[in-house]
Amino acid sequence: MSSSSCLETTRCDAHAASAEPYAGRPVGEQQTISPREIHAYLQARGIGFASGNELDGYPSPSAVLALESDLSLTGEQRMLTRSLVDSTDAAAIRIGQLLIEQERKIDQLFTSNTLTAEAIQVPLTQIGSLTTKIRTFFAEAHLVQRRILSREQIDRYVQLRRCERLWDDAAVWSFRENSAD
Helix, strand or coil, X not given: CCHHHHHHHHHHHHHHHHCHHHCCCCCCCCCCCCHHHHHHHHHCCCCCCCHHHHCCCCCCHHHHHHCXXXXXXXXXXXXXXXXXXXXXXHHHHHXXXXXHHHXXXXXXXXXXXXXXXXXXXXXXXHHHHHHHHHHHHHHHHHHHXXXXXXXXXXXXXXXXXXXXXXXXXXHHHHHHHHHCC
């Protein structure tokens, strides 16, 4: 093997190792939506559309339930929040299923080698519309949740979520530092 072809092989191997989303997938099995995203849409969890807004005082209903004792929720607040979570999740999951279906149509266009500018327009337009709908559901849920809580509870919520994020960030950095050894 010549030194130049060896260098090219090394570059390719190094690039393949860094292309984590495709690692281990045979050609033709790349997806336009990751398994993690599919799981998040089907569970209405971890989508993160409004995660930054939480720290601006727009609480996530599911996070409020997780923090109910720290926030001293009343029975009525707990009931209203549970109802909000259930209705938002049901709508988000229905929309998420439709969104996944459109992503799979795009996958099929690629894997069948039938991709054209015209063929991809319908699923892309649908994905845009569905993404708008799901984001709207979650934004509205945060607005409703804000009206359910008192100002003091919202302030406490923001404080608790900031602490959680600091702990999460510290854990990530600790993991990275320990992994580098």
